[in-house]
Amino acid sequence: MIDVMKMLKARMYMKRNEPFLSSWHAYVGYELELFKAFERPVSTFDVADAFQLDEALLEQWVHVGVSIGHLKDAGRNRYKTWNTWKLPKPKGQNSSGVLLKEMMELHIPTLLNYPEMMRTKKRRHFEEEKHAPTVAETSRMLEVLALPKIAKRMKEQKSRLVLDIGCGEAGYIQKLAERFPHAHFKGLEISPVVAEKARQLTKGLNNVDIDNADLWEYKPDRLYDMVMMNNVIHYIDLEERQGLFTELAGWLQDGGVLSVITPIAGSGDSPPFVNAFNSFFSAFDNLYRLPSRDELTVWGEKAGMTMLGIQTVIKEGSWYVVQYRK
Ligand SMILES: C[S@@+](CC[C@H](N)C(=O)[O-])C[C@H]1O[C@@H](n2cnc3c(N)ncnc32)[C@H](O)[C@@H]1O
Incomplete structure (x- = not known):
């Protein structure tokens, strides 16, 4: 038996x-x-x-x-x-294959290393320079779903000055800059290779500038109508998240909007996909677990902002656009 x-x-x-x-x-x-x-x-x-x-x-x-x-x-x-x-299209043709590559070369080997990491109590180190181009490319897949929500908010707010923190290849900036030619967009990107790609992809747009800069060293010389921070929270140490939200509120005009895209985890009903993602991020000493709904609410409140809403981008991945008004 x-x-x-x-x-x-x-x-x-x-x-x-x-x-x-x-x-x-x-x-x-x-x-x-x-x-x-x-x-x-x-x-x-x-x-x-x-x-x-x-x-x-x-x-x-x-x-x-x-x-x-x-x-x-x-x-x-x-x-x-x-x-x-x-099947994925061939390389270089805007192919979904980059996601397969990230999954097979980065996610799965990391998850398979769990027993070793748990035994030795040692996390891996996320090699930013090596993986930044792939990660920036795969996260662009969400744009098609998230952009309409950001564009709608920009239109309602009549935003003219927009900052995108950790802009990656500047996919959001590029499409918004085409749609709102009278607004000005600035992107901050820490990886030199990714920042260069962002510059290439936006070079025909005279209302865009991309800074190869670390958000922690950036000191704005003007106040923004909108600050975006898309798929970046997991790069921020848990201890620093409240401070960052408070800092970002200080970069906004009164009435300005902070628009954040992130998967949300932490509740019992989190879908398996987001739990796998969280297990992946937690495996590195320089990436951090995803935020919970409660944390996102508290960070906004303590930074003196009102939460405008949490809108779904992809339900299975538990991805949301979270927006706040100062
Ligand atoms: C997952 S990608 C998201 C890119 C883009 N925002 C999107 O949603 O498609 C995160 C990006 O943030 C950048 N990044 C991470 N830490 C940063 C920092 N301290 N300052 C500026 N950029 C940073 C990474 O290099 C990476 O390109």
């Missing part, structure tokens, strides 16, 4: 892990540009030869692909990419 239970449980763990195969397969295909290589029916021999890859491993990858519907057997030992709508 006990052996039967053991087998059934093992089977359950394996079955539950099956979806991992799709993400793994898509990641390898994206990383090595294999979906493009198999665009037309071609043999594994030809692809291995053209890309200088290990043919036996490529064959395994192809077999998995056929079994999960990413590839199709095209006869005569040739295979073809199938169900392209499910």
Whole structure:
């Protein structure tokens, strides 16, 4: 009986892990540009030869692909990419593959290191310079959902001067600057590589300037109508969050708005995705857990601001836009 239970449980763990195969397969295909290589029916021999890859491993990858519907057997030992709508676009084409890359190269290895970290009581160190470009690119995926909420607030407020803290590639700034040509936008970004990319992406806009600067060293020479801080709270030490909110309130005009995007965690009903995210951030000595709803309320209140609302961006990821008025 006990052996039967053991087998059934093992089977359950394996079955539950099956979806991992799709993400793994898509990641390898994206990383090595294999979906493009198999665009037309071609043999594994030809692809291995053209890309200088290990043919036996490529064959395994192809077999998995056929079994999960990413590839199709095209006869005569040739295979073809199938169900392209499910697959990431090739690199450099605004592809969702960057998220697979972040997940497979950063999130999953970190989570697998939990036993070691718990035993040794040592956290990892998040290598900002190495990961900043990927992280800045993946967080842009939320823009499409969050932008309308920020634009609506800007319109209502008639905001003219806007600051974006930790602006990443300046995706929010770029789209808002096109939509509000009479407003001026400043982005602060600590990573030189990411700040340079932000400059490139906004170079046609004369109402934008990007500073390669640390928010902790920034001293504004004017007051802003809106300060945005999107997907940055997890970079801020827990002890410093209240102080930062108070500081940011001081950078706003009376009536100005602080607009923050963050996943919210900490309640019993937090969805699994946000818990996984929180476990990831907590694994580093220089990244920190996500805020709770209560904390976000208290930080705003103590900084002398009124919370305007918490709007959902992605429910499953527990991502929200939280806005306050000074
Ligand atoms: C997750 S990305 C978010 C980018 C963008 N705001 C978005 O939501 O798409 C966070 C960005 O904040 C930047 N950052 C982190 N700490 C910072 C600091 N102290 N000062 C300025 N930028 C910072 C990181 O380099 C990174 O590009």
